[in-house]
Amino acid sequence: MSKILFSGGKVIDPVSGKIKKADVLVENGRIRAVGAKIQPGGAKVIDCRNRFLAPGFIDLHCHLREPGEEIKETFTSGLWSAFSSGFTQVCPMPNTSPAIDSEALIRFELEAADAAKAARIIPVGACTKNRQGKELAELGGMVQAGTRAISDDGNWVSDAGLMRRIMEYATAFNLTVMSHCEVPELVNGPADEGLVATRLGLRSSPAVAEAIAAMRDIMLAELTGCRLHICHVSSRLTVEVLRWGKARGVEVTAETCPHYFALTNAALDDFNPNLRVNPPLRSEADRKAIVRALADGTIDAIATDHAPHSPEEKEREFENAAPGIIGFETAFSLGYELLVRKRVLTLPELIARMSVVPAKILGVEPPAIVPEAEANLVVIDTELKWELTRARIFSRSANTPFLGRTMQAKVVATVLGENSYFDPEQIKL
Ligand SMILES: [Zn+2]
Structure with missing residues (x-):
């Protein structure tokens, strides 16, 4: 997917500690724009209202x-x-x-x-x-x-x-x-x-x-x-x-x-x-x-x-x-x-x-959600309650004492350059 608009999310800047509502447009693996009311212009729109975006x-x-x-x-x-x-x-x-x-x-x-x-x-x-x-x-x-x-x-x-x-x-x-x-x-x-x-x-x-x-x-x-x-x-x-x-x-x-x-x-x-x-x-x-x-x-x-x-x-x-x-x-x-x-x-x-x-x-470049940076971000739903099941684990192994636990808050999307993951249970593409 080459063009994605993350719409209406709350963008976290972990350096300043500030949270600001903004749209984030990603194209060809880079952040093209961060701001209010960005027009999709053919981008796939991901509804991020009530969700956070973070590095x-x-x-x-x-x-x-x-x-x-x-x-x-x-x-x-x-x-x-x-x-x-x-x-x-x-x-x-x-x-x-x-x-x-x-x-x-x-x-x-x-x-x-x-x-x-x-x-x-x-x-x-x-x-x-x-x-x-x-x-x-x-x-x-x-x-x-x-x-x-x-x-x-x-x-x-x-x-x-x-x-x-x-x-x-x-x-x-x-x-x-x-x-x-x-x-x-x-x-x-x-x-x-x-x-x-x-x-x-x-x-x-x-x-x-x-x-x-x-x-x-x-x-x-x-x-x-x-x-x-x-x-x-x-x-x-x-x-x-x-x-x-x-x-x-x-x-x-x-x-x-x-x-x-x-x-x-x-x-x-x-x-x-x-x-x-x-x-x-x-x-x-x-x-x-x-x-x-x-x-x-x-x-x-x-x-x-x-x-x-x-x-x-x-x-x-x-x-x-x-x-x-x-x-x-x-x-x-x-x-x-x-x-x-x-x-x-x-x-x-x-x-x-x-x-x-x-x-x-x-000593590496810190990830940041700013225009022209490489896309390196997550979408988080802090209200989501979910159970840790084997099917939700990508690892080849499942050795965790938390299997079966009901958790709160989940990453529902991750983007790095051209690589992306969208939780199929939470985001319909
Ligand atoms: Zn060790």
Whole structure:
């Protein structure tokens, strides 16, 4: 569809926080006009009255499983899952098989992603060869190919001397280092260490495993001048460490994921393997600290950590289930329900934490609904109640504890350049 008029919607500018009623005309993948009473002139008209328009979302942290585990997800299925949920750009973590640690593999990713004709990827390369934490990966070549950030996600780079060198190179190449913070020697099991784990008889890991790792990396970022981003923050202690680092003026940012503000370990009573995530769900005090940190900006962004797994790997007893849940389909709705409706963030603030703030963290152009920009937008219905069913999930996997949940607020259309998605249940074309 080459010409579309989004008519009568409320356009959100997440930078100023302002919401303004306007028509938006998109032609050949670009925004041609934003304003009142734009004439369609042959454009397909989408009625956006009582709907919001906002810049497309950017996911800082997801797993698309290709190459190596196409049974769980592919670029096509994962990028459609993202796109149909409002994400126009996503950062696939390089912990694939093989790990994305070379220029050739970054180019492979970009080509495979492009063919999906949905969301785009912002490539993230590994810090070390095969993510083994021993030798630097081919950083120069990966930067040439378009890498914006590096991460050994799934592993923390334990060797402090090596991490220092990684950060020095990252500073020289203007890369963001994304750190999966977890001291491996402190990790003893899949639950948060404390009373709940003891009562349930689950092996556990303490929150300090995350906080100590974050503390070391913040200190190294200060030493090297590196832009550091802390992945999937799950604990109150790490929030305190972040506050300390930010107060020192270190260039550190952080993300959390919807499951860390939606759930706690109190839900583990029935040993649902879809509640096994890494880092683990923690206490209500941790959850509240995450919410407060989102409110005051200590945690900058919301990422999904979309982590598809096959039933074979997930439908096991809790301790042996693969860690991670899918997250694209539920991210915006959980944010709306638990942050906007509970007045933690305004709607423009929630959008910012999922779009322009991630862009800044990655050093890429922030999406904006302005004339002559590439079309990069979502249409949101905040009144819509919908049930998360398997049929509404584009991912190859369905490992989520939210299956069957009635959600409020939904992305009903996503446009990126010439790529578009319209929810067939909500928008009749
Ligand atoms: Zn991780």
